Amino acid sequence: MSVTLYHWEPNANSGKPMLTLAEKGVAYESQYLDLLQFDQHKPAYLAINPDGTIPAMVHGSRVLTESTPMMEYIDDAFPGPPLKPGDPRARWRMRWWMRFFDAYFAPSLSMIGWQIFIGPAVRQRPPEELRAAIDRIPLESRRIAWRKAMFNEFSQEELAESKRRVQFATLALERHLGRFQWIAGDTFSLGDINGFNLGYALPLSQPDNCNDAKTPHIMEWLRRIYERPAARETWSKGRTAMAARIKILER
Amino acid sequence: MLELYTSEPNTFFFKPLIALAEKRATFTPRYFDAAGLEQFAVGIPGDLESSLQLEREGPVLVHDGTVICSSFFMLEYISEALPGPSLIPPDAYDAYRARAWGQYLGASLGSSVPVLGAAKYLRPHLDKLDSAWVNQRIAAIEPVERRSGWLALRNGSYTAAYLQAVNDRLAAPVARVEKALREGPWLAGPAFSVADIDAYPMLCVLPDLAAAMVNRDATPRIADYLERVAARESVREALRTARTDHPERQFVPGVESSRWG
Numbered sequence: 001m002s003v004t005l006y007h008w009e010p011n012a013n014s015g016k017p018m019l020t021l022a023e024k025g026v027a028y029e030s031q032y033l034d035l036l037q038f039d040q041h042k043p044a045y046l047a048i049n050p051d052g053t054i055p056a057m058v059h060g061s062r063v064l065t066e067s068t069p070m071m072e073y074i075d076d077a078f079p080g081p082p083l084k085p086g087d088p089r090a091r092w093r094m095r096w097w098m099r100f101f102d103a104y105f106a107p108s109l110s111m112i113g114w115q116i117f118i119g120p121a122v123r124q125r126p127p128e129e130l131r132a133a134i135d136r137i138p139l140e141s142r143r144i145a146w147r148k149a150m151f152n153e154f155s156q157e158e159l160a161e162s163k164r165r166v167q168f169a170t171l172a173l174e175r176h177l178g179r180f181q182w183i184a185g186d187t188f189s190l191g192d193i194n195g196f197n198l199g200y201a202l203p204l205s206q207p208d209n210c211n212d213a214k215t216p217h218i219m220e221w222l223r224r225i226y227e228r229p230a231a232r233e234t235w236s237k238g239r240t241a242m243a244a245r246i247k248i249l250e251r
Numbered sequence: 252m253l254e255l256y257t258s259e260p261n262t263f264f265f266k267p268l269i270a271l272a273e274k275r276a277t278f279t280p281r282y283f284d285a286a287g288l289e290q291f292a293v294g295i296p297g298d299l300e301s302s303l304q305l306e307r308e309g310p311v312l313v314h315d316g317t318v319i320c321s322s323f324f325m326l327e328y329i330s331e332a333l334p335g336p337s338l339i340p341p342d343a344y345d346a347y348r349a350r351a352w353g354q355y356l357g358a359s360l361g362s363s364v365p366v367l368g369a370a371k372y373l374r375p376h377l378d379k380l381d382s383a384w385v386n387q388r389i390a391a392i393e394p395v396e397r398r399s400g401w402l403a404l405r406n407g408s409y410t411a412a413y414l415q416a417v418n419d420r421l422a423a424p425v426a427r428v429e430k431a432l433r434e435g436p437w438l439a440g441p442a443f444s445v446a447d448i449d450a451y452p453m454l455c456v457l458p459d460l461a462a463a464m465v466n467r468d469a470t471p472r473i474a475d476y477l478e479r480v481a482a483r484e485s486v487r488e489a490l491r492t493a494r495t496d497h498p499e500r501q502f503v504p505g506v507e508s509s510r511w512g
Contacts, residue, residue: 072350088328096305107510
């Protein structure tokens, strides 16, 4: 059965299955969707994923649209090195941290990213074009997010709260990596793939919160993952300056 | 040694009790009164993860010293760590669907059902307790995200408009579950699984909390599903741990809703 992955840059949710497939050594057909051209809300893609969120993976007749459960599927369904630890305690830890990344850390970090990067990247286009683009978004929650990013409507209060959470989450992660070498414990796992997609550019985007003096364990962990051949291969598929930020991890 | 720190069998607290009963596991229950804020007084074992309170409220499982929290992953842990039948679907795609349900319903039902339950039952209950004592206990809750769930009950945030909006947010997940049950009796594949153990404790209170939306006429498949799950011996056994006459009326503030709107 063939695998097709619909994705944007190796970054955040798109990068999770990309790096997982590369670590497993699974060949896949890449369908690049340009988030800034709203490819993910066009009819061709909505036929695959009616929610219009990226990424989506099609394996034979099976369609997968949730990136973190998708990573577990890739590990379960394909041969290659296991990316989940055998010990149930370590597995639980892996899953707990992935939820912490997905539900707590990433939404705050991405709010800042959308304010700084996504909003300005599309804002110079005609307002009527932007409004039409918003109208095509299937999910109400995504419509709100795009509207706020496009028209610079994040409040100072919510941005300040996102910054506080990013700082708090970074320190929690530093404490965790002071206890364990990898997210799940002793072995590299999906938890590291998830965390790396969230955090690879933190030393660049959050230099005051994430650096060698303040968060040495995070820095070492990011560099260790960056040195893996699968990470090199995956980030070489990036087409924008966003993916190129990974160079900050060169020793 | 296996200990479960838990409260009345409802919402988050209901889930591991069902899974442990499915496994026929022997464990030591450590009961606290969650509506009486006892979880902030008793010495529940903690760790970095549990201190971060990802779900804000919920049970804690302690297995030979390891602290397991966060209800869906606790179910997966129980399935993988204890002897007995697996509760995770054996097929990889069914397992994907179970986890996708856990993530989706955890965020959607997990952030709305507890609000409606707390508005109806927890808020009037707290009003009967000594106000200064309640406020003092809430003021000491860490982290701030967990504290804010309780403060919202006391500071006028629960307006009629807010509760209506929370009720309306239920429409999408309820419709999604109703549609999925067209394909078969369970949420993720041919057998009862962690997806059902996770979903049922949030869905079973909706005929009470959102009666206009979840009822035999509007959602016949959910109505049948609730009866099907309620008939399981594991669910009956979990309910026998109740210490009040109405465990289905004990609520705590749930998962924080998305900050993106």
